Amino acid sequence: MNRDVYITEVALRDGSHAMAHQYSVDQVIRIAKGLNEANVPYIEVAHGDGLGGSSLQYGRSKTNELELIEAAASVCDHAKIAVLLLPGIGTVHELKEAASAGAKMVRVATHVTEADVAKQHIYMGKDLGLETVGFLMMAHMAPVEELVKQARLMESYGADIVYVVDSAGTLLPHQVTERIVALKNALRINIGFHGHNNLSLAMANSLAAMEAGATYLDGSVRCLGAGAGNTQTEVMVAVLDKLGVKTGVDPYKMMDLAEDVVAPILPKPQEIEKGSLILGYAGVYSSFLLHSERAARRYNLDIRDILVELGNRKVVGGQEDMIVDVAYELAKKKEAHI
């Protein structure tokens, strides 16, 4: 199969946030089957925070992710199963288990300035014979030169692909362009882009990334990802098709999957609400959305105040415990004013 761009479908990993990590084996099988039939090359399956993410901090998985990985792999004859691993949360131990369960790709994710914590996991990915990806999250939080330096580290550890990850859905198209161009000039390996739609820019950013030289793009069917979701896969497939870019993915089959299988399981439609909009506006990690909604209810606060304060404090991915911490402080301040 000749593809100009390789799409990774992330609904079964990033979408785990929107599903509050409640995926069942049956849902995963139906979605993975549809994606495989539509000829999507990569399907990411894991807890939203990656392998080992099931926790009180991020939310417990209803189903053990290894079962979900195994189930997805069992119905895919050409799509490859990818997993996400955040060093500090998951370990090489979980990575080995995921590889035994059928994963063929690992995406090792660190905050944009912390690539060196990924070394042992990238090594292990390669040792296990997996396609290995460096995933630089919250890419907006570092200057372009720093991003390049960190991507070079991942390349030096043996990563096959490096991604610019707009975890907060806050980058504007020209910012995506300058990042991808800089990486393209500095690295020999392939470049990817992972967007979030919090500012309604995921599609535009994905196009900007592709035009700048990215050949790996992430999408989530029906926008089933954290925050307002990612680049909507079926839309991206249609748009790229109109541009004459070969993704190898069948747009009709993607539309059917979105409509018939994914839409009915969504807890609510993936719209850009004030919570997800403010994630993009304030530059906050998209998976904070549901946790912040809960904290806003518990402490009777406006979700925007919580998220903006988290943005001010330069909180990074994984720091969900700061949400209650900040909400508690804001509530106390509010009380003091009354």
Add this chain to the structure above:
Amino acid sequence: MEKVKVGIIGSGNIGTDLLMKLMRSKTLEVTTMIGIDRHSDGLKRAKANGLKVIVNGIEGFLERPELADILFDATSAKAHVKHVEALKGTGKQLIDLTPAAIGPSVVPPVNMTDLSKESVVNMITCGGQATIPIVHAVNRVSSVNYAEIVATIASKSAGPGTRANIDEFTITTKSGIETIGGAKEGKAIIILNPAEPPIMMRDTVYCEVADREMNEEEVKQSILAMVKDVQCYVPGYRLRAEPVFDENKVTVFVEVEGAGDYLETYSGNLDIMTAAAVKVAEDIALAQYETVKEKAGRQ
């Protein structure tokens, strides 16, 4: 009582911070710093403070074993293995601040009394020192089925050793939560935050206790008492908020500000390691003194 002589192996940041803390100790006399780089700031400081400086590593110390009875190992896991081997049969006690995890793990306010005669004890991890006391405090009132800790530290305070093997942190800390904290199951997460100015170390501890066993008032009092115990040796250890109760779950927010001896105050994660190690040595010294007194009493 006569001060017990101690030495420091390793003249990096940790070793030098230990040096500054030990110079204040009322029960320990720091006599020696053992390094391999004579130009290191640590060895220069040691010399300036009148310590015996050994620049050819553990071999150099073995020629002058009378210099110290307790040694702190602030080198690397690999070097620690060598040091344990070299010191075998010498009767010296070794306090390990590397991730080697050879000797039994110790958290001073939890299990120190059982371990004061061990030849090697290890200090687990910074996250372990900051959170295991809390898990234990909950568990001594209501039995903890599951404890999870999230340690967030400033990127600047995470050295190359921590970064190259971050899995060691999660695995060693998890094991300490279970074996020393008493949780039936443990989990540890570490996050590096690069914000400038650097953030202080924060730890969030979640404990789930057995059904209908949550005694909120007693658990809270037990946590507050434990925080006071830790503050005796880590003055910058404090709760950021009252414990939050949610049915059978309690969430505790801790912050650790360093004493700013040699390391910056934001690196509470390093400070709690050195402070806890000094506390361990002081307790060992006290136990030695008690033994001697007992023997003398019998004669």
